[in-house]
Amino acid sequence: MRLLLVEDEQELASQLCKRLQDEGFVVDHAADGPSGLHFATDYPIDLAIVDLGLPGFSGLELIQRLRADGSRLPVLILTARQAWQDRVAGLEAGADDYLGKPFRMEELLARVNALLRRVGGWAHPVLEAGPIALDTRSQTVSLAGKALDLTAYEYRLLAYLMHRPDEVVSKLELTEHLYPDDADRDSNVIEVFIRRLRQKLDPDNSLHPIETLRGRGYSFRLGTPHRS
Known part of the structure; x- marks a missing residue:
């Protein structure tokens, strides 16, 4: 998943x-x-974390401009402002959630993961589809209750696909969301990860959880995912 952090306090x-x-x-x-508006508009961002007190123009205006342009990018506000009116203004401008400063990193991560799940229609931290279960809290995957040994990139790829069940995701989209801009992006590596995931998720070749759509990309399609 690719996040945008718009924050002017350099240490934080x-x-x-x-x-x-x-x-x-x-x-x-x-x-x-x-700069935040540029990233949010022109880059493949999955979620933005936006401070309200920014130079140039405020985080509130950034959110307003995004929503005016029709962007549905999930936005989590960070704010040191204590007045409830400021938080209400942020939510009414189109933010999805807010977190007051100071905060614990664990809460920020929980809110980020909750917003990302909401985009895919998931309500629970564990994404379940048939015998496959992906726990977004512990970043672990199990098959029929047995833990699978996935590399970091295999986990990220599977998580991205499972957050978008039944959607067609291209190789280009996967590389943009899984790798930073300065990384050596070899899209052929995605094919290697997909092959490894299939071997681990479907050793008997009976589930077929990841479908290849020739010339278009991949889709996670394992029946009807359980989203409760």
Whole structure:
């Protein structure tokens, strides 16, 4: 998953970027409103974390501009402002959630994961489809209750597909959302990860959880996923 952090406090931004990257996210950082709008508009972002007090123009205006352009990008507000009116204004501008400063990193991660699940229609931290279960809290995957040994990139790829069940996801989209811009992006590696995932998720070749659509991409299609 690819996150955008729009935060002008450099020390806090560095800490957040590192922790989010440690949790497996690709993170883009902007330090002002105009740069944040550029990233949110022109980059393949899955979720934005936006501070309200930004130079250039405020986080509130950034959100308003995104929504005016029809963007449905999930937005989590960070704010040191204590007045409830400021938080209400952020939500009414189109933000999906807010978190007051100071905060614990665990709560930020929980809110980020909850918003990402909501986009895919999942209500529970464990995404279940047939015998396959992906726990977004522990970042583990099991098959019929037995833990699977996945690499970090295999987990990220599966999580991205499972957050978008029945959607067609191209190789280009997967590379953009799984790798930072300065990474060596070899789209053929995606095929290797897909093959490995199929071997681990479907050793008997009976489930067929990941479908290949020639010339279009891949889709996670294992019956009707359980979203409760």
